[in-house]
Amino acid sequence: MLSRSAQGLYWIGRYLKRAEHISRLMNVQVAALIDRPLAHIYFGWTRLYSHLGTSSPVAALRDWSEESDGWGLADSFTLADDLTFTRTNDYSICSCFEMGRENARQIRHCVSSEMWICLNRSYFRIREQHIEDIWTGNPQQFYADMVQDIHTFMGVASSTLYRDEGWDFLQIGRVIEHAQLMSALLVFQVSESESEKYGDLEDYDWLSLLQCFQADEAYQHYYGLKVEPDKVLNLLVNDVRLPNSIYFALDQIRSRLDELGDAPGNRNGATANRFAGRLTSLIKYEWPDAEDKKRMLTLLENLAFRLHDYISSAWFNYEIDDSVRF
Amino acid sequence: MFEVLHDYILVRHALGRGRVQIEVKDYDYDPLFYDEMFGSPEDPRSHCRKLLDEILSMSVEELDSVHERVTRTFSSQSISFTLYGEDEVTERIIPIDCIPRILPSSEWDVLEAGLKQRVAALNSFIVDVYSNCRILDDGVMPVDVVKGCPQYRIEMHGVQMPLNAPVGVCGTDMVRTHDGFRVLEDNLRVPSGVSYMIANRQATKANFRSIYRDYRVREVEQYGRHLYETLSEFNPRGNNDPCIALLTPGVFNSAFYEHMFLADEIGADLVEGRDLLVNDGYVYMRTTSGLRRVDVIYRRIDDDFIDPLFFREDSILGVPGLMHAYRKGNVALVNAPGTGVADDKSIYAFVPDMIRYYLSEEPILANVDTYLCRFPKDLEFTLDNIDKLVVKPVGGSGGYGLFLGSRATDEERNEFIEKLRADPANYISQPELALSRAPCWIDRQLEPRCVDLRPFILTGTSSRIVGGAFCRIALPKDSLIVNSSQGGGAKDVWVVDF
Numbered sequence: 001m002l003s004r005s006a007q008g009l010y011w012i013g014r015y016l017k018r019a020e021h022i023s024r025l026m027n028v029q030v031a032a033l034i035d036r037p038l039a040h041i042y043f044g045w046t047r048l049y050s051h052l053g054t055s056s057p058v059a060a061l062r063d064w065s066e067e068s069d070g071w072g073l074a075d076s077f078t079l080a081d082d083l084t085f086t087r088t089n090d091y092s093i094c095s096c097f098e099m100g101r102e103n104a105r106q107i108r109h110c111v112s113s114e115m116w117i118c119l120n121r122s123y124f125r126i127r128e129q130h131i132e133d134i135w136t137g138n139p140q141q142f143y144a145d146m147v148q149d150i151h152t153f154m155g156v157a158s159s160t161l162y163r164d165e166g167w168d169f170l171q172i173g174r175v176i177e178h179a180q181l182m183s184a185l186l187v188f189q190v191s192e193s194e195s196e197k198y199g200d201l202e203d204y205d206w207l208s209l210l211q212c213f214q215a216d217e218a219y220q221h222y223y224g225l226k227v228e229p230d231k232v233l234n235l236l237v238n239d240v241r242l243p244n245s246i247y248f249a250l251d252q253i254r255s256r257l258d259e260l261g262d263a264p265g266n267r268n269g270a271t272a273n274r275f276a277g278r279l280t281s282l283i284k285y286e287w288p289d290a291e292d293k294k295r296m297l298t299l300l301e302n303l304a305f306r307l308h309d310y311i312s313s314a315w316f317n318y319e320i321d322d323s324v325r326f
Numbered sequence: 327m328f329e330v331l332h333d334y335i336l337v338r339h340a341l342g343r344g345r346v347q348i349e350v351k352d353y354d355y356d357p358l359f360y361d362e363m364f365g366s367p368e369d370p371r372s373h374c375r376k377l378l379d380e381i382l383s384m385s386v387e388e389l390d391s392v393h394e395r396v397t398r399t400f401s402s403q404s405i406s407f408t409l410y411g412e413d414e415v416t417e418r419i420i421p422i423d424c425i426p427r428i429l430p431s432s433e434w435d436v437l438e439a440g441l442k443q444r445v446a447a448l449n450s451f452i453v454d455v456y457s458n459c460r461i462l463d464d465g466v467m468p469v470d471v472v473k474g475c476p477q478y479r480i481e482m483h484g485v486q487m488p489l490n491a492p493v494g495v496c497g498t499d500m501v502r503t504h505d506g507f508r509v510l511e512d513n514l515r516v517p518s519g520v521s522y523m524i525a526n527r528q529a530t531k532a533n534f535r536s537i538y539r540d541y542r543v544r545e546v547e548q549y550g551r552h553l554y555e556t557l558s559e560f561n562p563r564g565n566n567d568p569c570i571a572l573l574t575p576g577v578f579n580s581a582f583y584e585h586m587f588l589a590d591e592i593g594a595d596l597v598e599g600r601d602l603l604v605n606d607g608y609v610y611m612r613t614t615s616g617l618r619r620v621d622v623i624y625r626r627i628d629d630d631f632i633d634p635l636f637f638r639e640d641s642i643l644g645v646p647g648l649m650h651a652y653r654k655g656n657v658a659l660v661n662a663p664g665t666g667v668a669d670d671k672s673i674y675a676f677v678p679d680m681i682r683y684y685l686s687e688e689p690i691l692a693n694v695d696t697y698l699c700r701f702p703k704d705l706e707f708t709l710d711n712i713d714k715l716v717v718k719p720v721g722g723s724g725g726y727g728l729f730l731g732s733r734a735t736d737e738e739r740n741e742f743i744e745k746l747r748a749d750p751a752n753y754i755s756q757p758e759l760a761l762s763r764a765p766c767w768i769d770r771q772l773e774p775r776c777v778d779l780r781p782f783i784l785t786g787t788s789s790r791i792v793g794g795a796f797c798r799i800a801l802p803k804d805s806l807i808v809n810s811s812q813g814g815g816a817k818d819v820w821v822v823d824f
Binding site: 004006105 | 582587589590598
């Protein structure tokens, strides 16, 4: 497969996962707007912007204090618009769909027609809407629909996409994005949860985190109703049975890289495979005993970013020498 | 259920509950134009009767819903082209008209023979002007018209062209007047539109299922197979499994949809310049398994940009060294660089002479009368009759730079005359033609609109043409400009045995 096509599929996977991730968090956040105290809402917005590494368009969010009245629910409208429809914000759901579709458009012949039609419909649906259209109705349903659209797309891909390397790169892109966003989110969570600036969060921070990843049901099933940060972290980081755990994602990358075998950028290919293996081992064998979870999560976040570079130089932008000609 | 009146003078009558019968009494038939469906307002052409019956058996709502379904097929698949405005780039869905244009096979067969003849002569001409220049030595064409043509590539002189077929893919624009079909221009560089021909067919036949079957319409869907076979014939390695790549300038090109579509149809990789590299005179593409040798490149990128070492050095779209590999015969380029010399508008005027010269045959298809403003006599004629003529820049395409004398204001006319006098060699003029019109479904009624026809001719070791064409429509009322970039639409063409 053409390297650029493989790279296109990889980025489709990444952008759609990012859209799904933000939609999930937005779903929980707009639910919080109904009945949560301002402090919880503020925490939710800060968590969203911080872990995405982007800045909020509302200055008051940056300078907030619980006593000030410079910030309120009205700003949530602006923030929701920014993260949903603003096309100048690379992290808005609409932009993620647009970039995912643009990648698909460039390699249209490498995705099935049904995938293209599915993605195209979702893209036009979101592009033709505005924040006003969803805000007065049921914004939660809108975000749930976005997640559903992406599930549908992946389901169509699963049913129709030819199982060559393209399929592997689509999946690798999806899970590497998940691993990066999830570790960034957890770094923020362990750093900021104890901060006094949010007041008493009453476990909302951890409970809402579980809800973002549909992990609240699994948590209650295995750990009961009491929300304990260590247990939440263990579930989201190294539970082998939770499809949204970081371990689950990294293990998928490792096994897909194994399936892909040697890459043309040979040295880097082997490095990427070994590197993914080291990452999964780190979680499996070192995480349970690690005392400084924040340090571990920061390390994971950095390593996940490096994994992207290794994959890119192994398959997409490898150096040319005689050994790679056939 | 519905009453169909076979004298074709229909009276609007309500079909209860607001359903309204389609009628043709308001159809704006104009005897000045050849009408593709009606010989006269009362008399549809015999090969169109069945289609007209089908349309008239529908209510306005039904045909509207057919129209909407056809349009939706295009938008859901984003069958589009890119339009470059001054400030922004838009992805435009080509407006498709749901009513097909029908051509009887008796007419089509003449067109097909004429097109094959024309392309054979054009190929001979291109090979000749880049080798022995016999046609110039024999005085059939003036040397300065050929060698002064901006599309003449001196770099191609002496280059061996595989199969002596520099034009592997040709899209010829034809128009019809009361005098019959005429060739308006040959597109020999990177002709586009074939994907819309196939997409139009798929959308239209799905909505006229029963009469499509009755009509026994010739298929266009095998175009991809013909294209693959044609490209394979150029394979320099001569093996059965050539590696074919379609070279696109990228997603910002106006015909990018077509590039994707065709790559898919022929099972080729859609590559950009950055995916290819040349090493030791061979071309390779960068794949996830390493470098793979490329045998045939169906290039959809202009000569200027194909190789920065050979043509424009500032090109970032092309592949450095590609022409070196081509000259060594290690890769085939379809179409060959330099073919533009034969579709220049001033060369066009000589195509009938080429046919007589190379093939010793009389041209089957006529040209439109053409005046080369580079000749003082023709310039004088053009200036004297400018209000009746269409003046075109010789190297232009896409309808850009075209001057329609009859529709210009005095000020525009004077301004254009100055331009024309300043650089007469850059222009040709032709009489303004009354292009044939075909009924289209516009604003819930049948409206005539001007149409043209672009069949595609494939040439490798032999010539192949599918029975169908890309038909463009000038959508604005009374417009003569059918180019997609200027607001044109498209409709399906059915070649039927009749």
